[in-house]
Amino acid sequence: MQAVMKNVDCIIEVHDSRIPFSGRNSEFEYTIGGRPKILILNKADLADMSCRKQVVDKLKRDGCSRVLFSDCKHDSTNIIKKILPSIQELIHDAGRYHRAENRDYNVLVCGVPNVGKSSLTNAIRHKYLRAGKATQVGPTAGVTRSVLEKIRVCDEPLTYILDTPGVLAPNVRNVEVGMKLALCATLQDHLVGETIIADYLLYWMNRHRRFEYVEHFGLKEPTDNITELLVPIAIHSNKIQKIRTSEGRYEYKPNISQAARVVMAAFRTGKLGKFMLDDDALDSLSEPAVADNAGDARHRS
Template identity: 40%
Template sequence: MSAGNNFRQFFQFTARSDPKWYPGHMRKSLKQLQSLLSITDCILEIHDARIPLSGRNVEFKRTLSGVRPHILVLNKSDLSSHKKEDKVNIVKHLKSQDPNLSDVVFTSFRDSSIKLILPKALETIHNFPRFQRGGGPEKNILVIGIPNVGKSSIINHLRKVRLNFSGDATRVGALPGVTRALQTKIKVNQDPLTYLWDSPGIVFPSLNDSHVALKLAVCKCIRDDLIGEEIVADYLLFHLNKQAVFKYVKVLGLSAPTDDIQSLLLQVALRFNWNKNVKNLATNQIEMIPNKHQASLHFLKLFRMGKLGRVNLDALDLHNQENAPKRTIVSI
């Protein structure tokens, strides 16, 4: 299925595209993270592979990175469209922007890549001098990241794999912000004795870049209702069409790709017979209309489950970075 010529080239933002969401527990947790640096051997930052260049908290870089070895884990790579060349370019760009990054790792729960995280962290710790480090001889790894990128799931998985423990040591949820306080240390390895510290997801105090805010919302790193579910669904549709990922047409039972989110949501609501009652102010009567809000939630849920295809929401940004004119430094 080929892309048409009538798709939008730019996304029209609304007043709600710049959400303000910085719960008090996030501010408190950032200070707690800083206080743990004295006993930390390695920082493990978890991020969503569908937005490898967007949404990382700049406060991490300012207050935490560079003090200890710092590994960036781009999780949920099974939901992203990265090819091998893309991954090379992503790593190259990330390290150029943050020279303190020790390594960048792509992971997914669908393969064995998750198991590589702990050996990689221990190897990095071994190769990094433990100066200005308090605490005991055990290895302490601080797990940080924005909300809903899989931090707690990764910790629980490593704990089960390395120690053969059943049950979860830390809570996991589908909504951003499930972990609301710094957890006690969680044992994940016996030899060498290694602990992970789980932490709440922390976002920017203010998301001034509308593209970043919407990408975070599409990946459910911030709550949909902060922007509006139909707006987030429209932004997702914009990216699917832009990257010619038209799997949504078959999944939703449409006749062809569309660039009109209202038309898409109406067709989905009618297909599933999703309706809601509203009051007609002119007649003072209750009327039944298609529930496009429920349809937008369904559309977003399908994408987050990987049912609409693999997408890199930063693909255009990465392309622009790679093809930007190179600066030439002239010595005089």
């Protein structure tokens, strides 16, 4: 990525709207060397947008002056149309001193795996050229495998997007960040373990009093025991495994990891509602500077 950087006029960093802070790699700022950058928070269709303003304010404070939310699946807000003009304006304002003689624009799209870089490139290309998919899209982390694809997305002005595979390693500061990244499928599931990811989701939902899973999976009441959630799901969705015992008999057991995959799929397709997994980063901001008594009590609880 560093090698192609000299021909790049602008960077689109793509990340997942449900985790606007977790996993983004600040070291990357050194690599882009002051080039104009736009941050696209994708999968907005799956994100709880009620704290959108707080998210944008915090990102601005952290140095991301241009932030757009996108949804490549439906583009209900028609944001795809606004991305290219926004980039062209940024490039124009930045002066392109190092590539002023070139008439074409090169935009590098980057971000951690599976946040929708290829989907976004395809959506922009489709908007301007009415062309089909130029870059492969996949549900699992790490689908774009070749080193770099240069894709023409617009003729006037001639604009190319350089789509990278997930060469940016997510910045996993702590276990919780790792679990959020795994839940949003930016890490491959088997690296963390399906049951552990589902258990984190259950913990997160209970902590936030988000009990949509109770009704969705037909439970009687909330639970904080992952087995109590997964066993009925396995039985109900016929995820049963045949196991041979040491005495040579066969036993049938609920397949817990397949049930965990059902839970993750429900989360990842929005069936459990919309989420802002990074709201803890926002809470600390909205904390009053001088805590009143009620605030203290809230904090202790």
